[in-house]
Amino acid sequence: MNKKDAGLLALILFVGAVVAILNPRFLLPINISNTSNLVGLFGLSAIGQAFVIITGGIELSVGSVIALVGVLFVDFIAVEGVPWPLAFAAMLALGVAIGTVHGLLVTRLRMQPFVVTLCGLLIYRGAARFYTQDATAGFGFGQNFPTLEWLTAGRTYGVPHSVVALAIVATGMWVVLHRSVFGRHLYAVGKNEEAARYSGIRTGRVVVAAYVICGALTAISAVFFAMYTRSISPASHGNFYELYAIAAAVLGGFSLKGGEGSVIGVVLGTILLQELQNLVNLLGIPSSLNFSVMGGVILAGVLVDGQWSRFRERRRAVGAASTDQPITAPK
Amino acid sequence: MTSATMTHSAPATAETAAPFLELSGLRKAYPGVLALDDFSMAVSPGEVIGIVGENGAGKSTLMKILGGVIAPDAGTIAIDGVPRRALGVAESIAAGIAFVHQELNLFDNLDVAANVLIGREPRRGGWLRLVDRERQRAIVAPILARLGASFGTDAPLAGLSLAQRQMVEIAKALSLDARLVILDEPTSSLPASETDKLLGVVAGLKAHGVSVIFITHRLHEVEIVADRVIALRDGRTAGALRKDEIGRDRMVRLMVGRTLAAPEAAPAPAAGAVALRARGVRTSAHPRGGVDLDLRRGEILGLAGLVGSGRSEFARALFGVDPMVSGELEIDGRPFKPRSAADAVAAGVFLVPEDRKSSGVLLDLPVAHNITLPDLRAHSRGFMVSAAMERATAEAQRRSLSIKAPNLATETALLSGGNQQKVVLAKWLAMSPRAMILDEPTRGIDVGAKAEIYRIVRALAASGVAVLMISSDMEEVIGVSHRIAVMHRGTISGILGPEDFGEENILLLAIGAAAKGNRAA
Numbered sequence: 001m002n003k004k005d006a007g008l009l010a011l012i013l014f015v016g017a018v019v020a021i022l023n024p025r026f027l028l029p030i031n032i033s034n035t036s037n038l039v040g041l042f043g044l045s046a047i048g049q050a051f052v053i054i055t056g057g058i059e060l061s062v063g064s065v066i067a068l069v070g071v072l073f074v075d076f077i078a079v080e081g082v083p084w085p086l087a088f089a090a091m092l093a094l095g096v097a098i099g100t101v102h103g104l105l106v107t108r109l110r111m112q113p114f115v116v117t118l119c120g121l122l123i124y125r126g127a128a129r130f131y132t133q134d135a136t137a138g139f140g141f142g143q144n145f146p147t148l149e150w151l152t153a154g155r156t157y158g159v160p161h162s163v164v165a166l167a168i169v170a171t172g173m174w175v176v177l178h179r180s181v182f183g184r185h186l187y188a189v190g191k192n193e194e195a196a197r198y199s200g201i202r203t204g205r206v207v208v209a210a211y212v213i214c215g216a217l218t219a220i221s222a223v224f225f226a227m228y229t230r231s232i233s234p235a236s237h238g239n240f241y242e243l244y245a246i247a248a249a250v251l252g253g254f255s256l257k258g259g260e261g262s263v264i265g266v267v268l269g270t271i272l273l274q275e276l277q278n279l280v281n282l283l284g285i286p287s288s289l290n291f292s293v294m295g296g297v298i299l300a301g302v303l304v305d306g307q308w309s310r311f312r313e314r315r316r317a318v319g320a321a322s323t324d325q326p327i328t329a330p331k
Numbered sequence: 332m333t334s335a336t337m338t339h340s341a342p343a344t345a346e347t348a349a350p351f352l353e354l355s356g357l358r359k360a361y362p363g364v365l366a367l368d369d370f371s372m373a374v375s376p377g378e379v380i381g382i383v384g385e386n387g388a389g390k391s392t393l394m395k396i397l398g399g400v401i402a403p404d405a406g407t408i409a410i411d412g413v414p415r416r417a418l419g420v421a422e423s424i425a426a427g428i429a430f431v432h433q434e435l436n437l438f439d440n441l442d443v444a445a446n447v448l449i450g451r452e453p454r455r456g457g458w459l460r461l462v463d464r465e466r467q468r469a470i471v472a473p474i475l476a477r478l479g480a481s482f483g484t485d486a487p488l489a490g491l492s493l494a495q496r497q498m499v500e501i502a503k504a505l506s507l508d509a510r511l512v513i514l515d516e517p518t519s520s521l522p523a524s525e526t527d528k529l530l531g532v533v534a535g536l537k538a539h540g541v542s543v544i545f546i547t548h549r550l551h552e553v554e555i556v557a558d559r560v561i562a563l564r565d566g567r568t569a570g571a572l573r574k575d576e577i578g579r580d581r582m583v584r585l586m587v588g589r590t591l592a593a594p595e596a597a598p599a600p601a602a603g604a605v606a607l608r609a610r611g612v613r614t615s616a617h618p619r620g621g622v623d624l625d626l627r628r629g630e631i632l633g634l635a636g637l638v639g640s641g642r643s644e645f646a647r648a649l650f651g652v653d654p655m656v657s658g659e660l661e662i663d664g665r666p667f668k669p670r671s672a673a674d675a676v677a678a679g680v681f682l683v684p685e686d687r688k689s690s691g692v693l694l695d696l697p698v699a700h701n702i703t704l705p706d707l708r709a710h711s712r713g714f715m716v717s718a719a720m721e722r723a724t725a726e727a728q729r730r731s732l733s734i735k736a737p738n739l740a741t742e743t744a745l746l747s748g749g750n751q752q753k754v755v756l757a758k759w760l761a762m763s764p765r766a767m768i769l770d771e772p773t774r775g776i777d778v779g780a781k782a783e784i785y786r787i788v789r790a791l792a793a794s795g796v797a798v799l800m801i802s803s804d805m806e807e808v809i810g811v812s813h814r815i816a817v818m819h820r821g822t823i824s825g826i827l828g829p830e831d832f833g834e835e836n837i838l839l840l841a842i843g844a845a846a847k848g849n850r851a852a
Contacts, residue, residue: 180714181707188704191693197652198690199758200676200705259695 004253004305008268011301015275023282033158035278040162041224042244043270047166047173048217049245050266051210054177054190056258057106057113059214061120062245065098066238068128069222071137074232077148078139084148091219098124099215103208121242128234138231152227162224166267169217174263176213186210191259247298248273253305272297350375352426352511352542357406359392359566362777366392367403368566374511377540379533381557383550383582385838386638386803389566390546394515398430399423426511429504433516433639435496437488444471444484447503474502477539478532494525498532505541512536513544516639518552530556548637548842550579562586579844587834603628604663606797607649607680607766612658613821614644620821621658626766631788631798633812635805635837641821642801643685646768649799650682651675662765676705679765683755683772685801687748691755694744698736699725701743702757709762728757732787749780756787766797773807785811805834819843 020026045062052059069091076087098120105116154161177183188196189203197203226232250256251272252265276297280290350373359367367389374380384390395401396408402417409415410426418426437446444467445452453466471484480498482491488499497517504512514533518526526549533543533556545557553560560577562569562585570585572578607626614620622645626632636642647653649660651669660667662678669675675682684690692701702725703710710720725739732753736746743754752772759767769788773781788811792798802808808815815827817840825840836846 175715179716181711181716182714184700184704184707184716188693188696188700191695192689194690195693196704197672198650198682198684200673202671202673 002262005262005264005268008252008265008272012268012272012275015272015279019275019279019282026278026282029158031278031282033155033160035274036163037160037228038274038277039267039271040160040164040166041221041228042241042248042274043166043267044162044169044221044224045218045241046245046248046266046270047169047263048214048221049242050249050252050254050261050263051173051177051186051213052113053246053249053254053256054186054258054261055207055210056190056193056256057207057210058117058246058256059102059211059218060114060117060242061098061102061124062214062218062242063238063240064121064124064128065095065215065218066222066225066241067232067234068124068131069094069219070226070229070232070237071128071132071234073223073226074137074139075132077145078137078143084145088223091223092216095215095217095219095222096212097215099212100208102215103211106211107204107207117242125234128237132234134235136231136233149227152224162228165220165224169220170263170267173213173217177263182206182209187259189258244270244273247294251298251301348376351411352428353409354396355407355409357393357396357403357408359396359401359403365566367396370406370563370566370568372561372568374542374544376510376542377537379537379543379545379556379558381553381560381577382544382546382563383548383553383560384563384569384586385805385834388563388586390563391515392566393563394430394513394546397423397428397513424507427507427509428511428513429507429509430513430515431497431500431504431517435500437496437499439489441488442484443475443482443486443488443491443499443502444468446488446499447471447474447506449503451506470506471502474505477505478502478535492525494521494529497529501532501536509541511542511544513546515546516548517545518547518549526552550582550842553577553582554579583835583838583842587838603630603795603797605661606663607667607799608661608664609645609649610659612645612648612660613656614641614648614653615656616644617641617821618656622818622821622823624816624823626797626799628797629792629795630813631792631800631811633808633815634799634801634818635803635808635815635841636818637841638803640818640841642818643770644821645818646682646770646799646801647684649675649680649766649768651680652682676762679763680768681759681762681764681766682768683752683759683770685770685774687751687755687775692743692751694751695742697740698729698734698743698746698754699739701754702728702761705758706762724761725757728761732757732760733783747777747780749776749783752776752780752784753787756784760787760791764791764796766799767791769798769800769802771802771804772800773802773804781807805837808837809834817841817846 016026025031045066049059049062072094073087073091076082076090077084102116102120105111106113151161156164177186185196185201185206188199188201189206193203225238229237248269249261249266250269252261252267252269254261254265273294276294277290280287280293285293352374354373355371357367357370370389370393382390382393392401396403397418399418399420399422407414407416408418438449441449448467448470453463453470454460455463468484475482475484478498478501480495480502482495488496491499501512517529521529530552533545536543545553547553554577557577558574560572560582562571562582564586572581604627605625606628609622609624611621611623620641634642644653648655649669651671651674660669662680667678667680669678669680672682688694693704699721703721707716710724711717722739728734729736729739734753734757735750743751746754772788773784776784788798788800800808800812809832813829815832815837816823817825817827817837819841820843824843825846827836827846831846839846
């Protein structure tokens with residue numbers, strides 16, 4: 001855990017302590033369990049988003065993909081009678097396909113990630129609404145998928161399984177990002193695509209892989225969201241979720257220019273965001289101010305972080321300048 | 332002394348008026364190099380002065396001083412008899428000094444009139460500050476007429492040829508009432524017909540009493556237009572020639588001038604097998620060119636040539652990062668078609684690029700990460716990077732190249748230029764190169780580190796690797812290479828063996844003339 005992550009963790013604990021003092025219900029097991037469930041759900045897609053952001057790109061279609069995958073998945077298992085593992089595999093394949101297309105458009109055809117994924121946002125939302133004729137997709141009365149429900153929406157000793165899934169995915173992705181050859185290449189491409197290319201890295205493939213990972217994790221989180229809400233209205237389900245993911249990454253120390261950020265950071269960013277949501281509820285702040293609180297905190301956080309690193313850089317520059325002088329003092 | 336020659340009024344320029352710009356004793360030092368030393372020059376109205384010199388002779392430093400971008404360390408700049416220590420950018424413009432750079436500062440999406448008056452648009456409509464297009468045309472049209480331009484004020488810039496665009500730049504200068512127009516390599520990318528046109532414009536400027544400083548590598552153009560020539564060498568005036576003295580041989584002799592201390596002779600290798608064979612390799616920079624070159628194992632082949640001769644483009648094509656327009660390559664006798672740097676790396680062809688900071692190293696990565704980046708898979712178990720293997724490789728390279736870094740986890744940005752360049756070398760030396768291409772390997776590096784890099788390069792060649800070294804530094808090319816190929820406008824204009832090494836020969840080939848005693852190889 002680096003300094004930035006430690007600072008973020010301290011902020012989370014501080015905010016938590018303040019909220020707990022103002023409203024002790026914050027610490028009730030049921031509140032913590034529910035909030036952490038949301039952390040699990042949003043965290044899955046935020047980690048995916050993080051991979052794209054490290055390449056210097058952005059993935060705006062996350063919310064629409066969550067809606068599209070959600071209606072398809074529910075329709076497959078509840079209406080079409082497809083066995084759920086098969087349906088899940090199909091959704092994963094859909095996520096991978098979407099990621100591949102986005103990645104290829106960005107690398108091969110040199111389109112801007114913002115444009116590609118903005119169009120994706122519009123297209124998949126439309127597709128989801130068209131598929132259900134704008135009707136809400138849901139389960140029939142008494143329709144049960146006990147294993148699937150236990151796996152996705154169940155709890156063990158009060159720990160929501162979405163949190164377990166996040167823990168597993170985060171661990172795996174931490175290894176990929178911070179220990180694997182691919183992760184090294186990903187950071188290199190994000191920091192300086194040209195120098196990475198001049199080092200013989202196939203930068204296009206690395207970028208495509210990042211979008212594929214994002215697509216796959218988004219599809220997984222979409223299934224979790226679908227099983228959590230159990231009814232999906234295609235016009236609104238997942239709206240703004242890409243922004244939660246981007247916000248979590250930015251809070252977690254990612255730079256939208258690419259090349260920076262850690263898995264721990266994005267997970268902590270997600271936790272802070274959900275804590276803020278919870279804070280709005282518990283402290284009796286009108287829920288209409290929800291987004292404003294979130295926006296204010298992100299703005300303040302990024303501002304402080306930016307000023308702090310500028311300050312450190314200046315100090316380092318001053319330090320470097322002074323060590324340029326010949327050192328004559330005895331050691 | 333040279334200043335005596337210069338202040339001497341030559342018969343051809345006897346009618347010119349008193350100088351309005353006088354430079355005397357200009358000096359500018361950068362760490363490790365004296366870019367300009369005791370330089371003096373006077374410019375009279377309507378005079379065309381050619382300035383010639385090799386890469387790094389001090390021409391661009393002089394231009395920067397005249398443009399007010401940098402201040403000289405010593406000397407004075409007198410304008411209309413008023414001496415000052417330095418010019419600011421605004422003062423330079425106010426003094427009527429205008430530049431036409433190699434890279435034009437024009438806007439493709441605007442028309443000619445808008446480009447000429449950019450930032451100084453005549454306005455109408457009061458607080459609305461609308462552009463007065465009519466007045467704009469009225470201002471620009473006479474200037475274009477004076478230059479004999481074949482295009483009108485409303486022509487979109489995007490449709491103009493390069494020479495026409497230069498004319499737009501000159502029109503811009505004239506609209507600012509320029510008294511001195513400085514043309515920096517204006518013809519280096521022009522075809523012959525366009526060049527004639529531009530030389531005509533220079534003559535027209537002279538006729539209107541505007542002075543011109545003409546910087547070029549194309550000596551015959553100087554012969555045509557210049558009233559006198561100043562040759563720069565190592566920041567000093569190597570000599571000045573009056574109109575009737577201007578001739579190519581004399582200019583070349585002045586540009587080269589010094590007799591080099593005999594460079595450490597590179598031991599000639601036993602003639603190795605051809606490692607890299609290039610046939611008719613053309614790049615988009617010089618689509619009419621075509622490079623034929625054989626690079627042998629164990630040799631250091633220097634690639635000399637002027638800036639813009641297509642050397643770096645050739646190197647990038649070999650490395651797969653720039654597409655070849657056409658041509659064929661072979662590595663150890665097998666066809667080689669690199670479509671990406673990854674292909675070249677897989678074939679053992681490595682490049683140390685010209686621009687270290689943007690493409691050589693990742694500045695904010697640790698030293699060790701940079702060294703293993705191209706070959707991470709060899710430093711991993713499964714798909715996980717092995718920190719131990721990485722450390723071993725990086726440590727071995729640090730020792731053998733004596734890279735000075737606090738430790739291997741240090742950010743590469745914190746290293747000196749020479750040590751950064753060693754990191755670039757290290758990442759390739761850690762693999763097994765067949766052919767190593769070095770593009771200006773010692774640019775911006777201090778003398779001590781240079782010597783170390785030469786040692787590394789020689790050892791590399793001695794181990795049987797074929798080395799192609801692009802360099803604009805004559806001493807380096809002559810001192811380090813076993814053979815020297817010279818490039819001119821996208822082709823190899825000659826290959827010199829050690830017995831023909833000499834700055835004069837290289838320069839003659841670089842400007843497209845035949846070298847003395849040159850054997851075509």
